[in-house]
Amino acid sequence: MTKMSRDDCFEANPTRMPFEESLERARMLADALGVVAPTETLPLVEACGRVLAAPISAPRDIPAHDNAAVDGYAFAFSDYDPENGTDLPVSARIAAGHPLDGALDRGTAARIFTGAVMPDGADTVAMQEDTYDDGDGVNIPPGLKQGANRRKAGEDVRAGQTLLRPGCLLRPQDIAAIASLGFAEARCYRRVRVGLFSSGDELLRPGDPFRPGAVYDSNAAMLEALADLAGAEITDLGVLPDSREAVQGRLKEAAADYPLILSSGGASLGEEDHLTATLHAAGEVSLWQVAIKPGRPICAGRIGGSAIVGLPGNPVAAFVCFLLYVYPLIQSLGGAGWRRARRYTMPAAFAMTKKPGRREFIRGMLDETEGELRARNYERTGSGLITSLREADGLIELPEKTTEIAPGDPIAFIPFTEFGVRP
Numbered sequence: 504m505t506k507m508s509r510d511d512c513f514e515a516n517p518t519r520m521p522f523e524e525s526l527e528r529a530r531m532l533a534d535a536l537g538v539v540a541p542t543e544t545l546p547l548v549e550a551c552g553r554v555l556a557a558p559i560s561a562p563r564d565i566p567a568h569d570n571a572a573v574d575g576y577a578f579a580f581s582d583y584d585p586e587n588g589t590d591l592p593v594s595a596r597i598a599a600g601h602p603l604d605g606a607l608d609r610g611t612a613a614r615i616f617t618g619a620v621m622p623d624g625a626d627t628v629a630m631q632e633d634t635y636d637d638g639d640g641v642n643i644p645p646g647l648k649q650g651a652n653r654r655k656a657g658e659d660v661r662a663g664q665t666l667l668r669p670g671c672l673l674r675p676q677d678i679a680a681i682a683s684l685g686f687a688e689a690r691c692y693r694r695v696r697v698g699l700f701s702s703g704d705e706l707l708r709p710g711d712p713f714r715p716g717a718v719y720d721s722n723a724a725m726l727e728a729l730a731d732l733a734g735a736e737i738t739d740l741g742v743l744p745d746s747r748e749a750v751q752g753r754l755k756e757a758a759a760d761y762p763l764i765l766s767s768g769g770a771s772l773g774e775e776d777h778l779t780a781t782l783h784a785a786g787e788v789s790l791w792q793v794a795i796k797p798g799r800p801i802c803a804g805r806i807g808g809s810a811i812v813g814l815p816g817n818p819v820a821a822f823v824c825f826l827l828y829v830y831p832l833i834q835s836l837g838g839a840g841w842r843r844a845r846r847y848t849m850p851a852a853f854a855m856t857k858k859p860g861r862r863e864f865i866r867g868m869l870d871e872t873e874g875e876l877r878a879r880n881y882e883r884t885g886s887g888l889i890t891s892l893r894e895a896d897g898l899i900e901l902p903e904k905t906t907e908i909a910p911g912d913p914i915a916f917i918p919f920t921e922f923g924v925r926p
Protein backbone atom coordinates (compact mmCIF):
# COMPACT_ATOMS: atom_id res chain seq x y z
CA MET A 504 0.00 0.00 0.00
CA THR A 505 1.33 3.44 -0.84
CA LYS A 506 1.80 5.79 2.03
CA MET A 507 -0.54 8.79 1.92
CA SER A 508 0.91 12.08 3.00
CA ARG A 509 -1.44 13.98 5.29
CA ASP A 510 -0.67 17.35 3.77
CA ASP A 511 -1.63 16.46 0.21
CA CYS A 512 -5.32 16.10 -0.24
CA PHE A 513 -4.84 14.83 -3.82
CA GLU A 514 -3.01 11.77 -2.63
CA ALA A 515 -5.43 11.49 0.28
CA ASN A 516 -8.44 11.84 -1.98
CA PRO A 517 -8.07 10.11 -5.32
CA THR A 518 -11.73 10.80 -6.19
CA ARG A 519 -11.18 14.36 -7.41
CA MET A 520 -12.47 14.95 -10.88
CA PRO A 521 -9.82 15.16 -13.63
CA PHE A 522 -9.55 18.57 -15.26
CA GLU A 523 -10.61 17.44 -18.75
CA GLU A 524 -13.70 15.72 -17.35
CA SER A 525 -14.62 18.82 -15.34
CA LEU A 526 -14.30 20.97 -18.46
CA GLU A 527 -16.40 18.53 -20.47
CA ARG A 528 -19.07 18.67 -17.76
CA ALA A 529 -18.99 22.47 -17.82
CA ARG A 530 -19.42 22.29 -21.56
CA MET A 531 -22.36 19.89 -21.21
CA LEU A 532 -23.92 22.27 -18.71
CA ALA A 533 -23.54 25.10 -21.24
CA ASP A 534 -25.00 22.93 -24.04
CA ALA A 535 -27.97 21.97 -21.88
CA LEU A 536 -28.78 25.62 -21.17
CA GLY A 537 -28.23 26.72 -24.80
CA VAL A 538 -27.98 30.32 -25.90
CA VAL A 539 -29.69 32.43 -23.26
CA ALA A 540 -29.09 35.88 -24.70
CA PRO A 541 -31.90 37.61 -26.61
CA THR A 542 -30.97 39.48 -29.78
CA GLU A 543 -30.98 43.15 -30.73
CA THR A 544 -30.04 45.21 -33.77
CA LEU A 545 -27.10 47.54 -33.19
CA PRO A 546 -25.33 50.26 -35.18
CA LEU A 547 -22.01 48.85 -36.42
CA VAL A 548 -19.68 50.59 -34.00
CA GLU A 549 -21.71 49.37 -31.02
CA ALA A 550 -21.77 45.89 -32.53
CA CYS A 551 -18.00 45.59 -32.25
CA GLY A 552 -17.16 43.11 -29.49
CA ARG A 553 -20.61 41.50 -29.68
CA VAL A 554 -21.58 38.08 -30.99
CA LEU A 555 -23.38 38.06 -34.34
CA ALA A 556 -26.88 36.53 -34.21
CA ALA A 557 -27.87 36.40 -37.90
CA PRO A 558 -25.82 35.51 -40.98
CA ILE A 559 -24.53 38.28 -43.21
CA SER A 560 -24.34 37.60 -46.95
CA ALA A 561 -22.94 39.79 -49.68
CA PRO A 562 -25.65 41.40 -51.88
CA ARG A 563 -23.00 42.16 -54.54
CA ASP A 564 -19.36 41.60 -55.37
CA ILE A 565 -16.74 43.50 -53.36
CA PRO A 566 -15.26 45.38 -55.06
CA ALA A 567 -18.36 45.86 -57.14
CA HIS A 568 -16.37 46.71 -60.30
CA ASP A 569 -12.96 46.09 -61.78
CA ASN A 570 -11.00 49.17 -60.72
CA ALA A 571 -7.58 50.78 -60.89
CA ALA A 572 -5.13 49.91 -58.10
CA VAL A 573 -2.91 52.92 -58.86
CA ASP A 574 -3.02 56.41 -60.36
CA GLY A 575 -1.96 56.05 -64.00
CA TYR A 576 -3.25 55.10 -67.43
CA ALA A 577 -5.73 52.34 -68.30
CA PHE A 578 -5.53 50.62 -71.68
CA ALA A 579 -6.34 47.37 -73.49
CA PHE A 580 -3.51 44.85 -73.35
CA SER A 581 -4.31 43.96 -76.97
CA ASP A 582 -3.24 47.53 -77.94
CA TYR A 583 0.12 47.15 -76.18
CA ASP A 584 3.55 45.78 -77.09
CA PRO A 585 5.05 44.37 -73.88
CA GLU A 586 8.50 44.01 -75.55
CA ASN A 587 8.96 47.65 -76.58
CA GLY A 588 6.21 49.62 -74.87
CA THR A 589 3.55 51.63 -76.69
CA ASP A 590 2.54 55.27 -77.26
CA LEU A 591 -1.20 55.76 -76.87
CA PRO A 592 -3.33 58.91 -77.21
CA VAL A 593 -5.30 59.77 -74.06
CA SER A 594 -9.01 59.89 -74.86
CA ALA A 595 -10.65 59.97 -71.39
CA ARG A 596 -10.20 60.94 -67.77
CA ILE A 597 -11.77 58.69 -65.10
CA ALA A 598 -11.81 59.72 -61.44
CA ALA A 599 -12.96 57.54 -58.52
CA GLY A 600 -16.75 57.70 -58.23
CA HIS A 601 -17.16 58.90 -61.84
CA PRO A 602 -17.25 55.89 -64.19
CA LEU A 603 -16.75 56.48 -67.90
CA ASP A 604 -19.97 56.68 -69.88
CA GLY A 605 -19.46 54.01 -72.56
CA ALA A 606 -16.34 52.04 -73.51
CA LEU A 607 -12.77 53.23 -73.96
CA ASP A 608 -11.98 54.03 -77.61
CA ARG A 609 -9.86 51.29 -79.17
CA GLY A 610 -6.19 52.19 -79.47
CA THR A 611 -6.33 54.85 -76.73
CA ALA A 612 -5.58 55.10 -73.01
CA ALA A 613 -7.60 56.69 -70.21
CA ARG A 614 -6.10 58.82 -67.46
CA ILE A 615 -7.33 56.94 -64.37
CA PHE A 616 -7.08 57.31 -60.60
CA THR A 617 -6.86 54.74 -57.78
CA GLY A 618 -10.24 53.17 -57.11
CA ALA A 619 -11.84 54.47 -60.33
CA VAL A 620 -13.90 51.98 -62.32
CA MET A 621 -12.01 50.38 -65.22
CA PRO A 622 -13.76 51.32 -68.45
CA ASP A 623 -15.04 48.57 -70.73
CA GLY A 624 -12.32 47.75 -73.20
CA ALA A 625 -9.41 48.30 -70.76
CA ASP A 626 -7.85 45.60 -68.64
CA THR A 627 -4.39 46.90 -67.62
CA VAL A 628 -3.05 50.01 -65.87
CA ALA A 629 0.40 51.60 -66.09
CA MET A 630 1.51 53.44 -62.96
CA GLN A 631 1.91 57.15 -63.69
CA GLU A 632 5.51 57.27 -62.37
CA ASP A 633 6.51 54.74 -65.07
CA THR A 634 4.98 56.70 -67.97
CA TYR A 635 5.84 59.96 -69.71
CA ASP A 636 4.00 62.42 -71.89
CA ASP A 637 5.18 61.87 -75.46
CA GLY A 638 3.59 65.05 -76.79
CA ASP A 639 0.61 63.36 -78.48
CA GLY A 640 -0.30 61.07 -75.64
CA VAL A 641 1.29 58.80 -73.08
CA ASN A 642 4.17 56.38 -73.36
CA ILE A 643 3.42 53.05 -71.67
CA PRO A 644 6.70 51.34 -70.71
CA PRO A 645 7.50 47.72 -71.71
CA GLY A 646 7.20 44.80 -69.31
CA LEU A 647 3.63 45.08 -68.00
CA LYS A 648 1.59 41.90 -67.66
CA GLN A 649 -2.04 41.69 -68.72
CA GLY A 650 -4.24 42.82 -65.80
CA ALA A 651 -1.39 44.67 -64.06
CA ASN A 652 -2.52 47.22 -61.46
CA ARG A 653 -6.16 46.26 -61.87
CA ARG A 654 -8.32 44.99 -59.00
CA LYS A 655 -10.94 42.50 -60.14
CA ALA A 656 -14.62 42.77 -59.19
CA GLY A 657 -15.38 40.22 -56.46
CA GLU A 658 -11.71 39.60 -55.61
CA ASP A 659 -12.43 40.33 -51.94
CA VAL A 660 -15.98 38.95 -51.61
CA ARG A 661 -18.30 37.22 -54.09
CA ALA A 662 -22.00 38.17 -54.43
CA GLY A 663 -24.09 35.68 -52.45
CA GLN A 664 -21.17 34.59 -50.27
CA THR A 665 -22.02 34.19 -46.55
CA LEU A 666 -19.43 36.44 -45.08
CA LEU A 667 -20.21 36.11 -41.38
CA ARG A 668 -22.07 33.37 -39.60
CA PRO A 669 -24.05 33.57 -36.35
CA GLY A 670 -21.78 33.01 -33.38
CA CYS A 671 -18.83 34.97 -34.67
CA LEU A 672 -17.38 37.58 -32.39
CA LEU A 673 -17.37 40.89 -34.22
CA ARG A 674 -13.90 42.43 -34.41
CA PRO A 675 -13.02 45.80 -35.98
CA GLN A 676 -12.08 44.05 -39.25
CA ASP A 677 -15.48 42.27 -39.31
CA ILE A 678 -17.19 45.62 -38.80
CA ALA A 679 -15.24 46.87 -41.84
CA ALA A 680 -16.43 43.87 -43.88
CA ILE A 681 -20.09 44.48 -42.92
CA ALA A 682 -19.78 48.19 -43.72
CA SER A 683 -18.20 47.32 -47.09
CA LEU A 684 -21.44 45.52 -47.98
CA GLY A 685 -23.37 48.71 -47.22
CA PHE A 686 -25.05 47.56 -44.01
CA ALA A 687 -25.20 50.08 -41.17
CA GLU A 688 -26.43 47.67 -38.50
CA ALA A 689 -25.95 44.09 -37.35
CA ARG A 690 -28.21 41.71 -35.46
CA CYS A 691 -26.34 40.71 -32.31
CA TYR A 692 -26.85 38.75 -29.11
CA ARG A 693 -27.22 40.87 -26.03
CA ARG A 694 -24.55 40.61 -23.36
CA VAL A 695 -25.12 37.68 -21.02
CA ARG A 696 -26.50 38.96 -17.73
CA VAL A 697 -24.54 37.70 -14.77
CA GLY A 698 -25.43 37.96 -11.09
CA LEU A 699 -22.41 38.09 -8.79
CA PHE A 700 -22.14 37.18 -5.10
CA SER A 701 -19.22 37.22 -2.74
CA SER A 702 -19.17 35.09 0.34
CA GLY A 703 -17.43 35.33 3.69
CA ASP A 704 -17.98 36.98 7.08
CA GLU A 705 -14.54 38.56 6.85
CA LEU A 706 -15.42 40.60 3.77
CA LEU A 707 -15.70 44.37 3.65
CA ARG A 708 -16.72 46.20 0.49
CA PRO A 709 -14.17 48.68 -0.89
CA GLY A 710 -15.01 52.09 0.55
CA ASP A 711 -15.99 50.65 3.95
CA PRO A 712 -13.76 51.67 6.89
CA PHE A 713 -11.27 48.92 7.78
CA ARG A 714 -11.79 46.77 10.87
CA PRO A 715 -9.41 44.22 12.40
CA GLY A 716 -9.81 40.72 10.98
CA ALA A 717 -11.43 42.00 7.81
CA VAL A 718 -10.52 41.46 4.16
CA TYR A 719 -11.65 43.82 1.44
CA ASP A 720 -13.69 42.09 -1.26
CA SER A 721 -11.36 42.23 -4.25
CA ASN A 722 -12.96 39.34 -6.12
CA ALA A 723 -16.19 41.19 -6.93
CA ALA A 724 -14.42 44.06 -8.72
CA MET A 725 -12.00 41.65 -10.43
CA LEU A 726 -14.74 39.32 -11.64
CA GLU A 727 -16.86 42.22 -12.82
CA ALA A 728 -13.93 43.50 -14.88
CA LEU A 729 -13.17 40.02 -16.27
CA ALA A 730 -16.81 39.43 -17.15
CA ASP A 731 -16.95 42.76 -18.93
CA LEU A 732 -13.97 41.67 -21.06
CA ALA A 733 -15.73 38.37 -21.73
CA GLY A 734 -18.71 40.30 -23.10
CA ALA A 735 -21.05 39.86 -20.14
CA GLU A 736 -22.91 42.37 -18.05
CA ILE A 737 -22.50 41.85 -14.34
CA THR A 738 -24.77 42.92 -11.51
CA ASP A 739 -23.09 42.89 -8.11
CA LEU A 740 -25.57 41.24 -5.77
CA GLY A 741 -23.42 41.78 -2.69
CA VAL A 742 -22.14 39.46 0.01
CA LEU A 743 -24.03 36.26 0.79
CA PRO A 744 -25.05 35.93 4.41
CA ASP A 745 -23.62 33.09 6.45
CA SER A 746 -26.77 31.04 6.82
CA ARG A 747 -27.76 28.07 4.71
CA GLU A 748 -31.41 29.14 4.45
CA ALA A 749 -30.48 32.70 3.52
CA VAL A 750 -27.96 31.49 0.89
CA GLN A 751 -30.53 29.13 -0.62
CA GLY A 752 -33.10 31.91 -0.72
CA ARG A 753 -30.75 34.44 -2.35
CA LEU A 754 -29.46 31.94 -4.91
CA LYS A 755 -32.93 30.74 -5.91
CA GLU A 756 -34.10 34.33 -6.21
CA ALA A 757 -31.08 35.21 -8.38
CA ALA A 758 -31.55 32.07 -10.51
CA ALA A 759 -34.99 33.39 -11.48
CA ASP A 760 -33.42 36.65 -12.72
CA TYR A 761 -30.00 35.76 -14.18
CA PRO A 762 -28.97 33.01 -16.61
CA LEU A 763 -25.54 32.88 -14.98
CA ILE A 764 -24.64 33.34 -11.35
CA LEU A 765 -21.10 33.58 -10.04
CA SER A 766 -20.11 33.44 -6.46
CA SER A 767 -16.66 33.49 -4.92
CA GLY A 768 -15.65 32.01 -1.60
CA GLY A 769 -17.36 29.44 0.53
CA ALA A 770 -17.01 26.66 -2.03
CA SER A 771 -14.57 24.41 -0.17
CA LEU A 772 -15.23 21.46 2.05
CA GLY A 773 -15.51 23.57 5.21
CA GLU A 774 -18.63 23.73 7.33
CA GLU A 775 -19.64 26.96 5.66
CA ASP A 776 -20.09 25.43 2.23
CA HIS A 777 -23.66 26.53 1.64
CA LEU A 778 -23.41 26.96 -2.10
CA THR A 779 -22.71 23.35 -2.98
CA ALA A 780 -25.36 22.32 -0.47
CA THR A 781 -27.84 24.61 -2.24
CA LEU A 782 -26.98 23.13 -5.62
CA HIS A 783 -27.42 19.64 -4.23
CA ALA A 784 -30.76 20.57 -2.68
CA ALA A 785 -32.32 22.89 -5.24
CA GLY A 786 -30.65 21.99 -8.52
CA GLU A 787 -27.93 19.84 -10.03
CA VAL A 788 -24.20 19.70 -9.46
CA SER A 789 -22.14 19.30 -12.65
CA LEU A 790 -18.66 19.45 -11.18
CA TRP A 791 -17.13 19.84 -7.79
CA GLN A 792 -13.69 19.24 -6.31
CA VAL A 793 -11.43 19.09 -9.35
CA ALA A 794 -7.85 17.80 -9.57
CA ILE A 795 -6.41 21.20 -10.46
CA LYS A 796 -4.26 23.76 -8.77
CA PRO A 797 -5.30 26.39 -8.06
CA GLY A 798 -9.05 26.07 -8.00
CA ARG A 799 -9.64 22.67 -6.48
CA PRO A 800 -12.85 23.67 -4.62
CA ILE A 801 -14.61 25.00 -7.73
CA CYS A 802 -18.17 23.84 -8.16
CA ALA A 803 -20.69 24.39 -10.92
CA GLY A 804 -24.18 23.31 -11.70
CA ARG A 805 -27.60 24.71 -12.32
CA ILE A 806 -30.81 25.79 -10.68
CA GLY A 807 -33.56 25.64 -13.29
CA GLY A 808 -32.36 27.39 -16.45
CA SER A 809 -29.59 29.23 -14.65
CA ALA A 810 -25.94 28.16 -14.49
CA ILE A 811 -24.18 28.65 -11.18
CA VAL A 812 -20.44 28.67 -10.69
CA GLY A 813 -18.96 28.71 -7.22
CA LEU A 814 -15.44 30.06 -7.58
CA PRO A 815 -12.88 29.51 -4.85
CA GLY A 816 -12.37 32.48 -2.55
CA ASN A 817 -8.62 32.84 -3.01
CA PRO A 818 -8.23 35.61 -5.59
CA VAL A 819 -5.73 33.73 -7.79
CA ALA A 820 -7.94 30.64 -7.83
CA ALA A 821 -11.01 32.78 -8.63
CA PHE A 822 -9.13 34.48 -11.49
CA VAL A 823 -7.78 31.22 -12.97
CA CYS A 824 -11.12 29.41 -12.67
CA PHE A 825 -12.88 32.34 -14.32
CA LEU A 826 -10.57 32.02 -17.31
CA LEU A 827 -10.83 28.24 -17.52
CA TYR A 828 -14.54 27.73 -16.87
CA VAL A 829 -16.51 30.98 -16.76
CA TYR A 830 -15.06 32.61 -19.87
CA PRO A 831 -16.12 29.73 -22.17
CA LEU A 832 -19.45 29.47 -20.33
CA ILE A 833 -20.19 33.15 -21.03
CA GLN A 834 -19.20 32.67 -24.68
CA SER A 835 -21.48 29.68 -25.01
CA LEU A 836 -24.51 31.18 -23.24
CA GLY A 837 -23.93 34.35 -25.27
CA GLY A 838 -24.15 32.58 -28.64
CA ALA A 839 -20.45 32.31 -29.53
CA GLY A 840 -20.16 28.59 -28.81
CA TRP A 841 -17.75 26.89 -26.45
CA ARG A 842 -14.21 28.00 -27.12
CA ARG A 843 -11.11 26.53 -25.62
CA ALA A 844 -8.32 29.04 -25.00
CA ARG A 845 -5.38 28.52 -27.32
CA ARG A 846 -2.17 27.16 -25.86
CA TYR A 847 1.16 28.34 -27.28
CA THR A 848 4.08 25.95 -27.02
CA MET A 849 7.34 27.56 -25.95
CA PRO A 850 10.49 26.62 -24.02
CA ALA A 851 10.48 26.84 -20.23
CA ALA A 852 12.92 29.32 -18.71
CA PHE A 853 12.73 27.65 -15.30
CA ALA A 854 13.12 24.39 -13.42
CA MET A 855 10.60 22.97 -10.99
CA THR A 856 9.22 19.75 -9.62
CA LYS A 857 5.52 18.98 -9.43
CA LYS A 858 3.25 16.42 -7.84
CA PRO A 859 1.67 14.04 -10.32
CA GLY A 860 -2.08 13.53 -10.62
CA ARG A 861 -3.31 17.09 -10.95
CA ARG A 862 -3.30 19.75 -13.65
CA GLU A 863 -1.48 22.86 -12.52
CA PHE A 864 -1.87 26.35 -13.92
CA ILE A 865 1.04 28.40 -12.70
CA ARG A 866 1.49 32.09 -13.28
CA GLY A 867 4.03 32.78 -15.99
CA MET A 868 5.95 35.70 -17.42
CA LEU A 869 7.16 35.93 -21.00
CA ASP A 870 10.87 36.60 -21.46
CA GLU A 871 12.31 37.41 -24.85
CA THR A 872 15.86 36.10 -25.30
CA GLU A 873 17.58 36.34 -28.68
CA GLY A 874 14.29 36.84 -30.44
CA GLU A 875 12.68 33.78 -28.84
CA LEU A 876 9.88 33.85 -26.28
CA ARG A 877 10.33 31.74 -23.17
CA ALA A 878 8.05 31.32 -20.18
CA ARG A 879 9.28 31.86 -16.65
CA ASN A 880 7.29 30.90 -13.56
CA TYR A 881 6.32 33.30 -10.80
CA GLU A 882 8.40 32.02 -7.92
CA ARG A 883 5.82 32.23 -5.13
CA THR A 884 2.77 29.99 -5.42
CA GLY A 885 0.34 31.45 -2.85
CA SER A 886 -3.23 31.60 -4.07
CA GLY A 887 -3.87 34.88 -2.30
CA LEU A 888 -1.14 36.85 -4.09
CA ILE A 889 -2.86 39.35 -6.34
CA THR A 890 0.64 40.70 -7.08
CA SER A 891 1.46 37.43 -8.88
CA LEU A 892 -1.46 37.97 -11.28
CA ARG A 893 -0.26 41.50 -11.96
CA GLU A 894 3.27 40.30 -12.73
CA ALA A 895 2.14 37.43 -14.96
CA ASP A 896 1.48 37.49 -18.70
CA GLY A 897 -0.49 34.26 -18.62
CA LEU A 898 -0.74 30.74 -17.29
CA ILE A 899 1.68 27.87 -17.77
CA GLU A 900 -0.31 24.64 -18.00
CA LEU A 901 1.40 21.62 -16.50
CA PRO A 902 -0.23 18.26 -17.31
CA GLU A 903 -1.20 15.68 -14.68
CA LYS A 904 1.65 13.32 -15.45
CA THR A 905 4.39 15.97 -15.38
CA THR A 906 6.64 15.74 -12.33
CA GLU A 907 9.62 17.76 -13.43
CA ILE A 908 10.27 20.71 -15.72
CA ALA A 909 13.79 21.59 -16.87
CA PRO A 910 14.89 24.77 -18.67
CA GLY A 911 14.26 24.37 -22.39
CA ASP A 912 11.43 21.84 -21.98
CA PRO A 913 8.42 22.70 -24.16
CA ILE A 914 5.51 24.00 -22.08
CA ALA A 915 1.98 25.19 -22.92
CA PHE A 916 1.41 28.89 -22.32
CA ILE A 917 -2.04 30.50 -22.23
CA PRO A 918 -1.62 34.26 -22.56
CA PHE A 919 -4.10 36.46 -20.71
CA THR A 920 -4.69 38.21 -24.05
CA GLU A 921 -6.76 35.13 -25.03
CA PHE A 922 -9.34 36.50 -22.61
CA GLY A 923 -9.19 40.11 -23.75
CA VAL A 924 -6.77 41.18 -20.99
CA ARG A 925 -4.34 43.54 -22.67
CA PRO A 926 -0.63 43.28 -21.76
Ligand SMILES: Nc1nc2c(c(=O)[nH]1)N[C@H]1C(S)=C(S)[C@@H](COP(=O)(O)OP(=O)(O)OC[C@H]3O[C@@H](n4cnc5c(N)ncnc54)[C@H](O)[C@@H]3O)O[C@H]1N2
Binds near residue numbers: 703770
Ligand atom coordinates in the same frame (compact mmCIF):
# COMPACT_ATOMS: atom_id res chain seq x y z
N1 LIG B 1 -9.50 21.83 4.88
C1 LIG B 1 -9.45 22.42 3.69
N2 LIG B 1 -9.19 23.71 3.62
C2 LIG B 1 -9.11 24.31 2.43
C3 LIG B 1 -9.28 23.55 1.25
C4 LIG B 1 -9.60 22.18 1.35
O1 LIG B 1 -9.80 21.47 0.36
N3 LIG B 1 -9.68 21.65 2.61
N4 LIG B 1 -9.12 24.16 0.05
C5 LIG B 1 -8.27 25.32 0.03
C6 LIG B 1 -8.30 25.98 -1.24
S1 LIG B 1 -7.42 25.26 -2.51
C7 LIG B 1 -8.95 27.15 -1.44
S2 LIG B 1 -8.91 27.93 -2.96
C8 LIG B 1 -9.75 27.77 -0.41
C9 LIG B 1 -11.11 28.03 -1.03
O2 LIG B 1 -12.03 28.18 -0.07
P1 LIG B 1 -13.42 28.85 -0.32
O3 LIG B 1 -13.74 28.92 -1.75
O4 LIG B 1 -14.37 28.20 0.58
O5 LIG B 1 -13.17 30.35 0.08
P2 LIG B 1 -13.08 30.99 1.51
O6 LIG B 1 -12.70 29.98 2.53
O7 LIG B 1 -14.30 31.76 1.73
O8 LIG B 1 -11.89 31.97 1.29
C10 LIG B 1 -10.58 31.56 0.96
C11 LIG B 1 -9.66 32.77 1.03
O9 LIG B 1 -10.06 33.71 0.07
C12 LIG B 1 -10.39 34.97 0.66
N5 LIG B 1 -11.54 35.54 -0.01
C13 LIG B 1 -12.76 35.00 -0.09
N6 LIG B 1 -13.59 35.80 -0.79
C14 LIG B 1 -12.87 36.87 -1.15
C15 LIG B 1 -13.17 38.06 -1.86
N7 LIG B 1 -14.40 38.25 -2.37
N8 LIG B 1 -12.20 38.97 -2.07
C16 LIG B 1 -10.95 38.74 -1.56
N9 LIG B 1 -10.61 37.64 -0.88
C17 LIG B 1 -11.55 36.72 -0.66
C18 LIG B 1 -10.71 34.63 2.08
O10 LIG B 1 -10.54 35.72 2.93
C19 LIG B 1 -9.73 33.49 2.35
O11 LIG B 1 -8.46 34.02 2.65
O12 LIG B 1 -9.87 26.97 0.72
C20 LIG B 1 -8.64 26.32 1.12
N10 LIG B 1 -8.84 25.65 2.37
Ligand code: MOO
Binds near residue numbers: 820
Ligand atom coordinates in the same frame (compact mmCIF):
# COMPACT_ATOMS: atom_id res chain seq x y z
O1 MOO C 1 -6.30 25.77 -5.12
MO1 MOO C 1 -6.90 26.94 -4.01
O2 MOO C 1 -7.93 27.07 -5.31
O3 MOO C 1 -5.26 27.19 -4.11
O4 MOO C 1 -6.35 28.52 -3.85
